[in-house]
Amino acid sequence: MKVITVGNNKGGVGKTMCSFQLVCHLAHLGNRVLVLDLDSQANLSSTLGVTIQRTLIPEWLIGDVKASEIMVPVEGDEEYSKNIKLIPASRHMANLAKLLILSEAEVRKNAGRKERLLKLRLKEVEADFDYVVIDTPPMLGDELIMSLVASDKILIPTQAQDYSIDGLEELMDTFEIIKESENPALEFSIVPSMVNPRRKIERQRLEELGQSFSVTPMIRNLVEMQESVALKKPVFKFGSKSKGRQDYEALWDSLGLV
Secondary structure: OEEEEEOOOOOOOOHHHHHHHHHHHHHHOOOOEEEEEOOOOOHHHHHOOOOOOOOOHHHHHOOOOOHHHHOEEOOOOOHHHHHEEEEOOOHHHHHHHHHHHHOHHHHHHHHOOHHHHHHHHHHOOOOOOOEEEEEOOOOOOHHHHHHHHHOOEEEEEEOOOHHHHHOHHHHHHHHHHHHHHOOOOOEEEEEEOOEOOOOHHHHHHHHHHHHHOOEOOOOEOOHHHHHHHHOOOOHHHOOOOOHHHHHHHHHHHHHOOO
């Protein structure tokens, strides 16, 4: 079972869009995919057709409930939908930090450190899935830290703009700490997202990114990307001439996810 986190400590960079396309792509290939929505905004959950009042993810992480008790099927009658199970988010995720503090003694007993909780829980379901895709909130909080410890790879959607690129420094510092202390096999890829290649400044920023980081093919800022989420229809269902479909096919190919 491979675990892929989609994360960035900055919002509005196309993180949930990338997560949605990745989940549907992997399921379409026949993989059994577990989706874990750790963002209290629950945008990925709603895009997959699931809305709940109260998530039990915090209780699952500390061991009070089992994963099977909080997994739900996703909406849709497409064949690939049957390969997806979702652990949905809700506003209740905002209580995670508080619950971890209140359960500190139990956490130390079971996991040693709270950062290892998610990795511990995912081991309990590794025989049931080929992939886990985790969508994280736009901050360097417990959710993202736990995801980095538990993951094989992190995809970091990033706009080709100064303020978005500047925000990478803090995230990459955290990545290096986790890699050195908890997860030496962790890999990352920067995914240039929502790019307008006609703008000279964005082309320059992409070139700068490529000189410093492992960068994938770009995902352009296209109207059909918004349509994909609004219609809850992944881009691989669009026609072969779709630019969005072409962009994501190039991305999956570069990551070996084909």
